[in-house]
Amino acid sequence: MPLFAQLYNFAHWLTQDRAAAEDLVQETYMKALRGFSSFQQGTNFRAWMYKILRNTFLTTQAGLKAGAYVSLDGDSDDDKPSEPADAETPETVLLARVELETIQNALEKLPVRFREIILLSDLEEMSYQEICETLGIPVGTVMSRLSRARKAMRELLAAKLRGASR
Amino acid sequence: MSCDLWRGKLDAYVDSDASQEELASLEAHLRTCPSCAAEALGSLQMKRMTQAAATARYSPSPHLRLRIEESIQPNRKPVWALPWMRLVVAAAALVLIVASVALWMRYSxxxxxxxxxxxxxxxxxxxxxxxxxxxxxxxxxxxxxxxxxxxxxxxxxxxxxxxxxxxxxxxxxxxxxxxxxxxxxxxxxxxxxxxxxxxxxxxxxxxxxxxxxxxxxxxxxxxxxxxxxxxxxxxxxxxxxxxxxxxxxxxx
Incomplete structure (x- = not known):
């Protein structure tokens, strides 16, 4: 099965639950197999698989909650870039003191739509074009959402570090 | 161009999604602006660390692969398609044919x-x-x-x-x-x-x-x-x- 371990990792990151992640991956493969005829040769297979997984996730209980959160938080995605990160916290200094576990915790705390786009970009190293295929949003939105997500991530880390140093 | 505008392009830079042209001009700026260079370095580091933190963070249990492989296998062959079952069916058909021929012969x-x-x-x-x-x-x-x-x-x-x-x-x-x-x-x-x-x-x-x-x-x-x-x-x-x-x- 192609992408098995990566898809599971991504599913577990999204669901934050082993059983839910297992069901999600299983359903993804079943849907992929059933809908393989709809996969167009020459297009991005990886983006196609992640798209199925992510769309399936959005129909689950946890996914619906995450989706509802998106629509209710009023933070619509427009093409405006986010504010530059707070210049007062030089990340080089900040990151030197950060452990992997802290980053994992921060990722878990991020809203799903921020978590997924960071994972697609940083973990899966997808190009903006692939992310836009996977999430079904325009490239401009990919860039602005990614920027917001990273800002939110840095803020979470900064808060964590401030809390720890106190 | 102000540093704020450059920083808006830093994401594309660390994500290797900037065009050749953008890349060249951004690198030129980074060489002259320590603040933006630090920011770029930080973003790059952040990306690497996120990757390290997220990669293989969760690994599938061994039984999951089996479970999925079973569930996506092409439909299980019907019982009559099993090799031994075919023999049984063939034998039964033969017995039936022989029996009906014998019956017909006796009848005639x-x-x-x-x-x-x-x-x-x-x-x-x-x-x-x-x-x-x-x-x-x-x-x-x-x-x-x-x-x-x-x-x-x-x-x-x-x-x-x-x-x-x-x-x-x-x-x-x-x-x-x-x-x-x-x-x-x-x-x-x-x-x-x-x-x-x-x-x-x-x-x-x-x-x-x-x-x-x-x-x-x-x-x-x-x-x-x-x-x-x-x-x-x-x-x-x-x-x-x-x-x-x-x-x-x-x-x-």
């Missing part, structure tokens, strides 16, 4: 035997000398067959019945000798065939014991190692009456 053998007997009866009716021993007395007719047949039989007492014995002759069916007895009932003539119940007669034992064929009625049964066939143009009830008389005589 029965039809053939019945047709022969009917022919014998009809030929007897057409003959000027239908019988070789002419007598209404059963004590004359029965002894006449002595030495002519490898078996003996009893003839019924007809005094209180409407049947009349006419006579008898030796006939052959399937290469074996048998007795043909002629009886009269009013204007009807009935033949009674008696022969040894041998394998060639088995087809007669199959199916109904009373048969109607070409307007003739037949009744057949087996008793004491002998096969009896009564045939004539009389009614089935009359044929049966004569058959009963013969059965009783056969048992005495």
């Amino acid at each position: 053998a029965r039809e053939q035997t019945l047709a022969e007997l009917l022919d014998l009866h009809v030929a007897t009716m057409a003959s000027a000398n239908p019988v070789d021993v002419i007598s209404t007395d059963r004590h004359t007719v029965k002894p006449w067959f002595q030495g002519k047949l490898p078996f003996t039989f009893n003839l019924p007492e007809l005094q209180n019945s409407s049947f009349k014995l006419v006579g008898g002759r030796v006939m052959y069916l399937k290469h074996s000798a048998g007795a043909q007895l002629l009886f009269e009932l009013r204007n009807h003539r009935l033949s009674v065939f008696i022969f040894q119940d041998q394998p060639a007669m088995i087809p007669l034992a199959m199916g109904a014991t009373t048969i109607r064929e070409m307007a003739f009625n037949l009744e057949t049964w087996s008793e004491g190692g002998l096969r009896y066939v009564v045939v004539g143009d009389a009614s089935a009830a009359d044929i049966h009456e004569l058959s009963e008389l013969l059965r009783v005589a056969g048992r005495s």
Whole structure:
């Protein structure tokens, strides 16, 4: 099965639950197999698989909650870039003191739509074009959402570090 | 261009999604701006660390792969598609074919035997000398067959019945000798065939014991190692009456 371990990792990151992640991956493969005829040769297979997984996730209980959160938080995605990160916290200094576990915790705390786009970009190293295929949003939105997500991530880390140093 | 604008492009830079042109101008700026360079470095580091933190953070349990492989396997072959099941099906089909062919052969053998007997009866009716021993007395007719047949039989007492014995002759069916007895009932003539119940007669034992064929009625049964066939143009009830008389005589 192609992408098995990566898809599971991504599913577990999204669901934050082993059983839910297992069901999600299983359903993804079943849907992929059933809908393989709809996969167009020459297009991005990886983006196609992640798209199925992510769309399936959005129909689950946890996914619906995450989706509802998106629509209710009023933070619509427009093409405006986010504010530059707070210049007062030089990340080089900040990151030197950060452990992997802290980053994992921060990722878990991020809203799903921020978590997924960071994972697609940083973990899966997808190009903006692939992310836009996977999430079904325009490239401009990919860039602005990614920027917001990273800002939110840095803020979470900064808060964590401030809390720890106190 | 102000540093704020450059920083808006840093994401594309760390994500390797900037165009060649953008990349060249951004790198030129980073060489001259320590603040933006630090920011870029931080973003790059952040990306690397996020990747390290998230990669293989969760690994699938060994049974999950099996579970999924089972669930996405092409539909399990139906039972009849299993190799051993095919053999069983083939064997069953063969048995069925052989059985039906055997049944059909026996059935056609029965039809053939019945047709022969009917022919014998009809030929007897057409003959000027239908019988070789002419007598209404059963004590004359029965002894006449002595030495002519490898078996003996009893003839019924007809005094209180409407049947009349006419006579008898030796006939052959399937290469074996048998007795043909002629009886009269009013204007009807009935033949009674008696022969040894041998394998060639088995087809007669199959199916109904009373048969109607070409307007003739037949009744057949087996008793004491002998096969009896009564045939004539009389009614089935009359044929049966004569058959009963013969059965009783056969048992005495």
